[in-house]
Each structure stands twice: as structure tokens, then as C-alpha cells.
Amino acid sequence: MNDSTKNIIKSTAPILKAHAEAITTQMYKILFAKYPETQTLFKDASPEQSKKLAAAVYAYAANIDKLENLTKGIEKMASVHVKSNILPKHYPMVGDALLQAIKSVLGDGATDEIMSAWEEAYGFLADVLIAKEKELYLKG
Ligand code: HEM
Incomplete structure (x- = not known):
């Protein structure tokens, strides 16, 4: 992710x-x-799930240039995901839905630049989680 993407996020x-x-x-x-x-x-x-995801998305955006602040949260998310049998193939589905949701909530503010920054940022976080979850699945 380059600085311009991070600044937009x-x-x-x-x-x-x-x-x-x-x-x-x-x-x-x-x-x-x-x-x-x-x-x-x-x-x-x-029922708290939607609040947690909302908080995670915000924490991610706010900490995009210091992702080490999120390490603990990422470990927790990965372990909850593994318990829920989340697989790599599910990430593009959530990504598609999340980006569409961001776009609809931002309305006219959802410029192409903002949307592509979010697409890249989501992909980055998804890759981090997928890798962590792969480790946990392999450990069994
Ligand atoms: C970058 C993408 C994602 C983020 C930021 C994210 C974030 C989170 C967070 C913060 C939690 C709560 C963890 C806790 O209880 O402390 C969670 C749980 C969960 N996530 Fe994700 N998630 C992502 C992708 C996905 C995907 C792709 C799926 C599958 C479609 C998924 C399904 C779930 C489920 C089923 C739970 C457990 C809910 C529960 O038992 O309460 N997540 N996720």
C-alpha cells in the first residue's frame, strides 16, 4: 500500500x-x-458481531500507517474466524459487500479514488487474516 492510499484511508x-x-x-x-x-x-x-466488525473497520482505517497497533485484534479475529470455519474464498464476498456498503453510505463522497483505496486496503487486511488463519488451520 503506498502513502497516497494510506492517506486516503x-x-x-x-x-x-x-x-x-x-x-x-x-x-x-x-x-x-x-x-x-x-x-x-x-x-x-x-448480536454484538456487527458492532465488532464496525469497530474493526474503523480501527483499521485509523491505524493504517501503524498496523502493529492491530496485532492483538488481528490474532483475535483470526481465531474467531477459524472457529467459524471462515475460508479464503469468503473474503472476496465480504469485500464486495463491504465496498458496496461504504459506497452507498458515502454517497457522492465515494469518489473512484476513495473506492480504489478501500479496495486495496481491504485486500491487504484480508491477506493478513487469511495468512494468520492458514497458520491456525494447519496447527489444528
Ligand atoms: C477483512 C475482513 C474481515 C474483518 C475486518 C472481520 C472482522 C471481524 C471481527 C472484529 C470479528 C469479531 C471477533 C471477536 O469476537 O472478537 C469477526 C467475527 C466473525 N467474522 Fe469476520 N471479519 C472479516 C472477514 C470475514 C469473512 C470473510 C467472514 C465470512 C463470510 C467473516 C465472518 C465472521 C464470523 C462468522 C464471525 C464470528 C461471529 C460471532 O461468532 O459472533 N468475517 N470478524
Whole structure:
């Protein structure tokens, strides 16, 4: 991720914080409508889940240039994901839904530049989680 991408992500962090729950609510709506096969993965999910994901997205945006601050959170997310049988193939589905949700909440503010920065940032975080989860799956 280059500095320009990171700066765009950081500049959108406060907007995401303000709309975090709207974004995640919207994201789940899109995810389950477009990829109904993901619904069973959330069957044991706590009602707090959408708040946690919202908080994670904001924390990620705010810490994009100091990702070491997120190490603990990433470990926790990966271990919860492994317990829920999340696989690499699910990441593009969530990514698609999340980006669409961000776009709809930002409205006219969702410029191509902002959207491609988010696409890249999501891909980066997804790769980190996928790698961590692979380690955990291999450990068994
Ligand atoms: C970069 C992408 C993702 C982020 C930032 C993220 C974030 C989170 C966070 C913060 C939690 C809560 C962890 C805790 O309880 O402390 C969580 C749990 C969970 N995530 Fe993700 N996640 C991502 C991708 C995915 C994908 C691709 C799926 C599958 C479609 C998924 C499904 C779940 C499920 C089922 C839980 C457990 C819910 C529960 O039992 O309450 N996540 N995720």
C-alpha cells in the first residue's frame, strides 16, 4: 500500500466512524442477499458481531500507517474466524459487500479514488487474516 492510499484511508476514518453501524448493517444485508451461502457461517454469531466488525473497520482505517497497533485484534479475529470455519474464498464476498456498503453510505463522497483505496486496503487486511488463519488451520 503506498502513502497516497494510506492517506486516503486515514482521511475517511472519521466518516466511517460516524457511519460505522450503518455501513456494517448495510454490508450484512448485501452479503446475505448476494451470497446467501455465507448466512450459515453467522448462525452462532452474537448480536454484538456487527458492532465488532464496525469497530474493526474503523480501527483499521485509523491505524493504517501503524498496523502493529492491530496485532492483538488481528490474532483475535483470526481465531474467531477459524472457529467459524471462515475460508479464503469468503473474503472476496465480504469485500464486495463491504465496498458496496461504504459506497452507498458515502454517497457522492465515494469518489473512484476513495473506492480504489478501500479496495486495496481491504485486500491487504484480508491477506493478513487469511495468512494468520492458514497458520491456525494447519496447527489444528
Ligand atoms: C477483512 C475482513 C474481515 C474483518 C475486518 C472481520 C472482522 C471481524 C471481527 C472484529 C470479528 C469479531 C471477533 C471477536 O469476537 O472478537 C469477526 C467475527 C466473525 N467474522 Fe469476520 N471479519 C472479516 C472477514 C470475514 C469473512 C470473510 C467472514 C465470512 C463470510 C467473516 C465472518 C465472521 C464470523 C462468522 C464471525 C464470528 C461471529 C460471532 O461468532 O459472533 N468475517 N470478524
